[in-house]
Amino acid sequence: MNKKWFYLVALALIVGIIAALGCSSSDIETGDGVDRRAYEGTTLRVLLKTGYETEAIVRYVDEFEKATGIKVEYEVYDEPTLRNKFILDCTSRTGTYDVVATQFWYMPEYLRAGWLEPLDDYPVDEEWNSISHIPEGLLETFSGDDGKLYSIPVSASGGVLIYRSDLLEKHNLNPPKTTKDVLEIAAVLKAKEPDIYPFIGRGDSSSASFGTSAGWAWAYGARVMDENLNVTVDTPEMLEAMTDLVNLMKEFAPPDQAAIGWDVMSELFRKGDVAMNFEMSGFPSVYASPDVSEVHDKIGVTLLTGPAGNYAQWMYAEGLGISRFSKNKDAAWLFLQWRTSLEVALQEVKDGIRLDFPDTRVYEAAEYSAATEGQEFFTELIPDILASVDPAYWPGIADFDRVAEAFQREISLAIAGNQTVKQALEKAQSAIEAIVNGN
Amino acid sequence: MKEKRLTYLTLIPTAAVFLFLGLYPVIEAIWTSLNKYNLTRPWEGKVFIGLANYIQMFSDARFWESMGRSMQFLVVSVGLTFILGFSIALLLHRAKWFKGFFRIVFLVPMVVAPAITALNYRFMYNYKLGILNKIIESLGFSRVDFLGDPSIALWSAILVDVWQWTPLVILIMLAGLEALPREPYEAAAIDGANRWQTFRFITLPLLNKFIAITLLIRVMDVMKVFETIQLMTAGGPGRSSETLNIYLARVGFNWFEMGYASAIGIFTLYFTLFLAWLLVKKMGAFSEVGESIE
Numbered sequence: 001m002n003k004k005w006f007y008l009v010a011l012a013l014i015v016g017i018i019a020a021l022g023c024s025s026s027d028i029e030t031g032d033g034v035d036r037r038a039y040e041g042t043t044l045r046v047l048l049k050t051g052y053e054t055e056a057i058v059r060y061v062d063e064f065e066k067a068t069g070i071k072v073e074y075e076v077y078d079e080p081t082l083r084n085k086f087i088l089d090c091t092s093r094t095g096t097y098d099v100v101a102t103q104f105w106y107m108p109e110y111l112r113a114g115w116l117e118p119l120d121d122y123p124v125d126e127e128w129n130s131i132s133h134i135p136e137g138l139l140e141t142f143s144g145d146d147g148k149l150y151s152i153p154v155s156a157s158g159g160v161l162i163y164r165s166d167l168l169e170k171h172n173l174n175p176p177k178t179t180k181d182v183l184e185i186a187a188v189l190k191a192k193e194p195d196i197y198p199f200i201g202r203g204d205s206s207s208a209s210f211g212t213s214a215g216w217a218w219a220y221g222a223r224v225m226d227e228n229l230n231v232t233v234d235t236p237e238m239l240e241a242m243t244d245l246v247n248l249m250k251e252f253a254p255p256d257q258a259a260i261g262w263d264v265m266s267e268l269f270r271k272g273d274v275a276m277n278f279e280m281s282g283f284p285s286v287y288a289s290p291d292v293s294e295v296h297d298k299i300g301v302t303l304l305t306g307p308a309g310n311y312a313q314w315m316y317a318e319g320l321g322i323s324r325f326s327k328n329k330d331a332a333w334l335f336l337q338w339r340t341s342l343e344v345a346l347q348e349v350k351d352g353i354r355l356d357f358p359d360t361r362v363y364e365a366a367e368y369s370a371a372t373e374g375q376e377f378f379t380e381l382i383p384d385i386l387a388s389v390d391p392a393y394w395p396g397i398a399d400f401d402r403v404a405e406a407f408q409r410e411i412s413l414a415i416a417g418n419q420t421v422k423q424a425l426e427k428a429q430s431a432i433e434a435i436v437n438g439n
Numbered sequence: 440m441k442e443k444r445l446t447y448l449t450l451i452p453t454a455a456v457f458l459f460l461g462l463y464p465v466i467e468a469i470w471t472s473l474n475k476y477n478l479t480r481p482w483e484g485k486v487f488i489g490l491a492n493y494i495q496m497f498s499d500a501r502f503w504e505s506m507g508r509s510m511q512f513l514v515v516s517v518g519l520t521f522i523l524g525f526s527i528a529l530l531l532h533r534a535k536w537f538k539g540f541f542r543i544v545f546l547v548p549m550v551v552a553p554a555i556t557a558l559n560y561r562f563m564y565n566y567k568l569g570i571l572n573k574i575i576e577s578l579g580f581s582r583v584d585f586l587g588d589p590s591i592a593l594w595s596a597i598l599v600d601v602w603q604w605t606p607l608v609i610l611i612m613l614a615g616l617e618a619l620p621r622e623p624y625e626a627a628a629i630d631g632a633n634r635w636q637t638f639r640f641i642t643l644p645l646l647n648k649f650i651a652i653t654l655l656i657r658v659m660d661v662m663k664v665f666e667t668i669q670l671m672t673a674g675g676p677g678r679s680s681e682t683l684n685i686y687l688a689r690v691g692f693n694w695f696e697m698g699y700a701s702a703i704g705i706f707t708l709y710f711t712l713f714l715a716w717l718l719v720k721k722m723g724a725f726s727e728v729g730e731s732i733e
Binding site for chain 1: 562565585
């Protein structure tokens with residue numbers, strides 16, 4: 001009897017131990033050989049920018065913490081503050097922040113200073129890693145001259161014209177396809193809808209509004225700097241482009257257009273005060289959300305081309321990188337992979353956070369089709385939007401902020417009526433030349 | 440002798456804190472201002488260039504333009520807050536009822552953080568959505584482009600500053616008025632002085648110290664104004680509302696030209712100190728009450 005009990009207890013113990021080992025090994029190695037709990041107890045400090053890229057982290061970070069045992073402390077700031085904090089942290093080499101949100105326009109600056117960690121040599125977590133599903137061109141935006149990747153893209157946007165489909169239908173107007181169409185439709189709407197502003201864009205003097213002017217200009221074949229970094233602001237193409245844009249903003253936009261940045265612009269469109277908005281393609285998701293938009297079901301989106309046959313651009317891409325001075329690089333790498341995973345992207349779709357993703361697998365997922373039903377006006381256009389992005393127009397220099405501010409400052413004054421477009425471009429040309437020449 | 444030594448000993452902690460928190464950053468800033476130093480070019484490090492940053496500053500048209508706007512802000516904002524605040528304080532001093540109530544009400548703008556005030560006003564000033572324009576329109580006037588018109592933008596920022604800091608002037612001046620001695624007024628009444636003469640030759644001189652301290656605080660405050668403009672216009676449209684602090688922040692924290700930014704910062708510091716010295720010296724901010732009446 002005693003012997004029998006002994007064997008039973010021993011058997012139960014052996015089964016228990018095997019079961020326990022089995023469970024723990026499946027918990028630890030869900031990432032195909034990557035030990036997700038290897039950095040348990042580590043605290044990561046993450047520096048983020050306000051926007052939908054950050055919302056997923058705020059909402060789902062508990063799941064990452066549960067899966068890895070890594071604690072995440074995040075700070076969310078506006079873009080200039082984020083850049084300031086990261087630069088000051090890198091300058092003092094304290095490594096306060098492990099992970100940083102990287103806007104593509106600051107990548108040349110960060111890479112020149114050597115503040116980001118190359119990501120190519122870290123072990124891949126097959127389940128979370130999405131890099132092989134992100135378009136090559138977008139990855140190049142976040143790569144250095146050495147060909148190494150320094151940030152994983154989290155979002156990517158192109159330039160679109162968002163319009164009020166109800167107003168266009170009401171007046172038998174076809175959605176605009178060219179910059180000229182936008183001017184013509186604006187004139188019609190001004191006459192027929194006196195309570196609505198026909199057009200809006202970013203017109204203030206900050207570098208954050210530069211994308212509107214520079215992106216519009218590309219449709220006319222104009223750019224601020226050519227591939228050899230020569231300043232090309234005073235060309236006839238740029239004059240034509242900016243004359244049309246300034247005219248749109250002076251004649252058809254709210255009178256305070258010269259002081260309007262993305263936030264007021266978005267507010268006015270969502271309240272139904274504006275008919276057309278030239279912006280980055282991240283915005284239709286926001287305008288189509290019934291939670292924040294009074295015109296969520298009256299929206300159309302289209303791509304614009306200009307006299308040069310180019311698509312009007314509003315390129316934006318944001319990634320996540322690891323600070324060169326981080327003391328928790330491996331844990332940070334795990335976080336980057338989790339944040340850009342298909343699993344998180346599909347959760348974002350399901351929760352209505354956004355509709356556009358750099359990971360191309362998202363668009364093929366059944367969850368995506370189900371969650372975006374009724375928003376095909378935008379989702380069907382996403383592949384075309386991504387294909388339309390042409391980084392050639394962007395001045396990819398480390399002093400981007402100064403160049404952008406110098407250009408936009410003069411355009412803003414032209415919108416306000418303080419100077420002609422020609423005068424604005426002449427001043428911008430000499431100001432940018434001085435910056436490029438280091439004066 | 441022993442007592443003197445004890446006095447010096449007790450001063451040591453204060454002096455140490457002052458040296459560490461007050462003097463060291465200034466010395467460091469002066470040293471940085473003598474160097475070419477850009478944080479986004481860490482491989483260049485600090486390169487000593489002597490007074491080149493100061494020479495650049497004095498020949499920088501943008502610096503002088505922003506200095507001019509700062510002076511405009513200073514004169515208008517300090518002038519308006521003082522005139523309004525002093526007038527309201529005089530009215531309240533004579534008021535028999537609700538004095539306490541108004542004192543609390545006037546505290547409200549001051550306790551709101553300048554950043555919150557600026558963000559609120561940004562929307563209140565908005566041409567289409569702003570409540571101010573709705574009120575203006577309901578009164579039969581046409582809407583005003585407060586922040587989008589380059590000729591108005593800076594004035595709009597000044598108005599916010601006046602709204603926020605007039606209550607401070609009211610409170611200080613009211614405290615001053617209530618602390619005035621009765622005797623000079625009684626003597627003036629016996630001598631047959633009228634109201635204006637009493638105000639001009641008794642009230643004003645007696646309040647001199649309060650006036651000087653109020654102006655001193657306001658001048659230093661205005662020279663520090665940053666959030667109000669940054670959050671409402673970011674210096675725009677164009678550069679129409681770019682004051683010295685906005686330009687300084689742009690050079691320092693957008694372009695990270697720390698050497699040049701330090702030069703502008705040091706200039707601003709000493710310019711503000713000079714204005715403060717003028718007020719202290721010429722208006723007797725720290726003289727005895729009534730000294731100036733003699």
